């Protein structure tokens with residue numbers, strides 16, 4: 001955290017001013033009254049308020065004194081409170097460290113310096129777990145080995161970061177070749193790089209895949225940094241980039257129980273025109289019937305980005321071994337697998353989803369614990 005050093009000054013009529021660099025700001029009495037932290041006002045376990053500040057009206061400060069690092073206040077409703085000035089200072093500081101840790105470092109197939117993580121019984125609350133999450137935010141994925149290959153252990157793993165995002169595939173799903181599959185993931189067919197479930201509302205943020213068995217010669221896993229490709233695309237093919245950031249494509253999943261649909265751009269930008277999310281799932285995308293010329297451009301752009309997603313310049317390919325668990329950002333990375341022959345042996349992965357509140361919540365928690 002970047003602490004902004006702050007000076008407090010009391011002026012007449014119990015006005016409290018803070019100086020932040022050259023800026024002078026008056027602290028609002030209700031802003032302070034909301035922050036009283038004595039135990040009759042705040043639950044000690046949850047740090048949640050035992051009063052409702054939205055009911056507070058016409059609050060003024062009756063008395064104020066500074067005593068070293070403490071601000072002693074008496075409010076017009078009779079509440080007396082001691083404020084730690086350092087805590088007020090923190091409210092004016094930005095969470096720069098967290099922002100920096102969560103900043104992606106884009107990569108292509110030359111990706112090096114990948115950290116290896118090895119699971120043990122104490123891993124999930126350890127400093128290593130903090131390193132794992134930092135690495136996840138940096139590269140958009142991590143692989144951790146030695147994760148017990150017990151059936152549905154992935155559920156424990158995911159729930160120790162946050163909470164599983166259950167879907168119509170269940171709390172977790174078995175990725176193996178099976179008869180009458182409701183998704184091509186459950187066949188031995190190759191899967192070109194894709195993002196998962198763009199048809200859900202909202203699209204799951206993070207996918208976990210845990211390898212239980214992998215006895216086949218093929219069945220390699222692939223990953224691509226979609227943000228790196230999109231940045232490259234923007235430079236090399238600006239017209240193509242533009243149309244992929246504009247057209248909202250429909251994605252659709254159906255089986256005998258449900259029809260799921262959602263819309264989104266293949267490259268979605270935020271209000272600052274930064275890349276926010278990529279979507280690519282050419283088995284289930286349906287572009288609207290735009291004007292022919294515009295569709296011409298769209299299809300050329302989709303061909304080109306597909307070519308790049310599948311190219312050796314950006315794609316990494318590796319084998320998941322039993323006990324390996326892959327966790328990846330489904331808004332940034334594309335994943336896939338090469339074809340395999342199910343007659344050679346078993347290939348069995350278990351998968352599930354979690355959302356960013358899980359990974360970010362755990363990151364904040366471990367930062368609080370270890371730094």
Ligand SMILES: O=C(O)CCC(=O)C(=O)O
Nearest residue numbers: 175185191196336337351
């Ligand atoms: O079989 C694999 O390695 C990946 C399958 C897949 O794309 C998925 O489960 O989302």
Ligand SMILES: [Fe+2]
Nearest residue numbers: 185195196335
């Ligand atoms: Fe997938």
